[in-house]
Amino acid sequence: MSDKKLVLMDHDGGADDLLSLMMLLTMPHIELIGVAVTPADSYLPFALEASRKILDLLGRSDIQTAGGDLHGVNAFPAAWRAGPHIINALPILLERDEIQAPLAAEPARVFLAQKLKAAPKPVTVLMTGPASNLIAALKAEPDLSNNIAEVVWMAGAVDVAGNVRDYVHNGSAEWNVYWDPPAGKTLMEAKLPLTIFPLDATNHVPVDLNFLRRLAKQRQYTLSDLAAQCWATTINTIPHYDYQYFMWDTLATGYLGCPELITFKRLELSVLADGPNAGQTIPAPGSGQWVNVADKVEVAAFHDYLLEQFRR
Numbered sequence: 001m002s003d004k005k006l007v008l009m010d011h012d013g014g015a016d017d018l019l020s021l022m023m024l025l026t027m028p029h030i031e032l033i034g035v036a037v038t039p040a041d042s043y044l045p046f047a048l049e050a051s052r053k054i055l056d057l058l059g060r061s062d063i064q065t066a067g068g069d070l071h072g073v074n075a076f077p078a079a080w081r082a083g084p085h086i087i088n089a090l091p092i093l094l095e096r097d098e099i100q101a102p103l104a105a106e107p108a109r110v111f112l113a114q115k116l117k118a119a120p121k122p123v124t125v126l127m128t129g130p131a132s133n134l135i136a137a138l139k140a141e142p143d144l145s146n147n148i149a150e151v152v153w154m155a156g157a158v159d160v161a162g163n164v165r166d167y168v169h170n171g172s173a174e175w176n177v178y179w180d181p182p183a184g185k186t187l188m189e190a191k192l193p194l195t196i197f198p199l200d201a202t203n204h205v206p207v208d209l210n211f212l213r214r215l216a217k218q219r220q221y222t223l224s225d226l227a228a229q230c231w232a233t234t235i236n237t238i239p240h241y242d243y244q245y246f247m248w249d250t251l252a253t254g255y256l257g258c259p260e261l262i263t264f265k266r267l268e269l270s271v272l273a274d275g276p277n278a279g280q281t282i283p284a285p286g287s288g289q290w291v292n293v294a295d296k297v298e299v300a301a302f303h304d305y306l307l308e309q310f311r312r
């Protein structure tokens with residue numbers, strides 16, 4: 001058996017998610033065993049295409065990608081969901097005539113279950129979108145939780161404001177929880193080893209032009225060039241309007257490669273499933289679940305880590 005850490009990724013197709021997939025594929029101690037896509041912050045066909053092209057580009061056309069058939073309660077803005085459509089048209093992802101990395105026949109929730117079942121040892125599940133697929137898989141087969149080593153989830157806003165701006169909402173939730181609040185609540189109560197990257201941590205890592213300048217200087221590396229272009233598609237949310245873009249998912253993914261740059265708190269948390277603060281992560285002393293919650297980040301060192309991983 002390989003001594004690499006087995007990872008299943010479930011992402012939702014944003015620029016940040018696709019950058020996270022690239023990062024994962026640069027980590028020598030990680031064995032990615034499958035990619036599931038949730039059609040939340042993306043339209044599914046665009047996100048599947050981009051994921052498979054990235055697998056091809058990084059020489060991992062052997063890894064399967066599965067599309068999710070579940071839809072959350074609160075839709076993401078349509079303009080955001082079109083994001084991977086632009087990424088699919090970037091030159092580096094247009095060069096090849098055909099996509100090789102296979103599309104799985106089954107929907108993402110079944111795919112996740114199959115991959116967990118077939119794995120020779122417990123798997124780390126990295127989720128950079130909503131939790132719906134994993135929760136559906138565990139609902140169908142609760143014993144699968146024994147095959148999970150850790151769930152790493154970019155989600156929540158604990159002691160800071162949320163990032164949802166929607167008509168019937170008060171702004172307290174983070175989008176990945178808000179898309180499917182009941183799934184978020186179920187995951188938070190599932191007693192799995194859970195590490196979350198809430199906005200409290202990711203607020204430290206806005207997409208920053210000085211970082212992009214450094215990345216530009218090494219764009220002779222294909223992956224740096226592609227990463228720089230992906231981040232460039234997020235830049236129209238800079239500067240500080242309501243929707244500045246952060247390295248949300250990329251920070252959560254970085255946990256698998258440079259955990260020493262992040263500090264954590266143990267907190268007892270829960271999630272509100274409905275009402276004007278649907279999807280809010282709340283402290284629940286005595287009644288919630290103990291969660292490993294990312295807190296502070298050594299930002300300069302994290303930037304250096306990203307630059308190093310993308311030099312290929």
Ligand code: AGV
Pocket residue numbers: 014015016017041080128129154163174175176237243244245248249
């Ligand atoms: O809330 C952060 C999550 C992350 O998984 N996503 C984006 C990241 O992939 C939703 C989101 C919040 N603000 C956004 C988002 C924005 N301005 N554009 C696109 N997506």
Ligand code: CA
Pocket residue numbers: 011012013014016017041128129249
């Ligand atoms: Ca995401």
